[in-house]
Amino acid sequence: MTQSPVISIDAMGGDHGPSVVVPAVARALAELPDNVCFLLHGDEAVLAPEIAQHPAAAGRVTIRHAERVIGMDEKPAQALRRGKGSSMWNAVEAVREGEASCAVSAGNTGALMAISRLILRMIADLDRPALVAPVPTPRGVTTFLDVGANIDCDAERLIEFAIMGEAYHRAAHGKAKPAIGLLNVGAEEMKGHDEVREADRILRAGGFDLNYKGFVEGDDVTRGSVDVIVTDGFTGNVALKAMEGVARFITGELRSALTSGGLATAGALLARGALTKFRDRMNPPPAAPFLGLNGLVLKVHGGANARDFAQALKVAADLAQSDFAAEIERNMRKLPAALAEAAPEAGAGMSGEAADVERTK
Structure with missing residues (x-):
């Protein structure tokens, strides 16, 4: 777990992808403490110009290029076979590697659960989150x-x-x-x-x-x-x-x-x-956490707008600083x-x- 909250975001997931995620990040930057940072995973060619339009992002937003996007209609088994290197996979992996406190995605729910379970594993011999x-x-x-x-x-x-x-x-x-x-x-x-x-x-x-x-x-x-x-x-x-x-x-x-x-x-x-x-x-x-994982993952509604996604990022920041995972x-x-x-x-x-x-x- 990182000392300052870092929120790892699947910037390509959901019905709207970057067109919602980037404005949501800009909203959250204005409302969250300065020590909260964001790690965006997705197409750098798309994300970088959009993020550059928000001066407040300097020093608080990092972009990690991801080659693939998991579709909203992909089955969990397909996502597991082909998901490595995708924006969703990389967002969850950042939690396992200790680079982020929480992963957030509006992408395919079944795929997110399967990938999170594979990468983070379950606590206390649980079967599924x-x-x-x-x-x-x-x-x-x-x-x-x-x-x-x-x-x-x-x-x-x-x-x-x-x-x-x-x-x-x-x-x-x-x-x-x-x-x-x-x-x-x-x-x-x-x-x-x-x-x-x-x-x-x-x-x-x-x-x-x-x-x-x-x-x-x-x-x-x-x-x-x-x-x-x-x-x-x-x-x-x-x-x-x-x-x-x-x-x-x-x-x-x-x-x-x-x-x-x-x-x-x-x-x-x-x-x-x-x-x-x-x-x-x-x-x-705006967001629902998966419970039972060795790490914090939040699922946002696929059709969430920028306001809802920004609210989800604030929820993620709050949960990242709580003790609920250890309590579970x-x-x-x-x-x-x-x-x-x-x-x-x-x-x-x-x-x-x-x-x-x-x-x-």
Whole structure:
């Protein structure tokens, strides 16, 4: 880890590449402390002229030429075979080599996860990283994971997510004992599929010293009923994108209403400050960190604009100076012993046929 925060950026990734990354870096330079620097990986012929237009970049931005770009449609296996020397690969590799504190990319999520896992490896014998997103609630923020890194998850993966999410929330938001919930189709213990019910049983056994509250439902994600909500990557990704769509719809409808006439526009001008706060509150999180890696990697939305990407760079700088990665590692090393203590209960619970009937109620 470098003494001053250095953020390593895949400058070619995402839907927009340098046309978003360079303005985002310029915004971040104006808002972050002078000791925060950026390492940009990509086509030097494209990046250098753009960076040269920003005097504040002198001494704080370094460009590393990369020959290749990983496409948004490339499969993770292809990215692993052909990714070496790409802007994404080099951005992550800089973290492993100690040249940077954090890697940031808006590129292909599956490729970024595969490359990060290969280069940085997992902590405490974890299988795969989890992608986490902060969701605004009336009580503050809910840490929601996984939101896309792991489509199929067994009970052990869900338990890993609970441990990682709890450690991340404590380090990132300062809560000593975050409350944890497991997302399900109902709060009753017999609801849900086998894997989620098995994860619930083991978490209730208490071997992990977690503040586990049991099952929560979809509306609890934004209600703030618990601090950390755990689910598989398929469900989490669908839920997160649905929330983003609703947020955009509400913001758009509000904008239309406030520009529908002279009096409405005048009122909007008077309430500009409050409306700006509303917009910022409704916006989806700009970046999601991968949890469980031996290093810090942030995934930015592929369609992020310069404002969102700049916000993600500020998040990266903050996380790079926190202790959350070490906190996760300390907690994850407790996992094997806790799982061994929570041996499956032979013949526990109702029959499979009865459980199926209950789950349809």
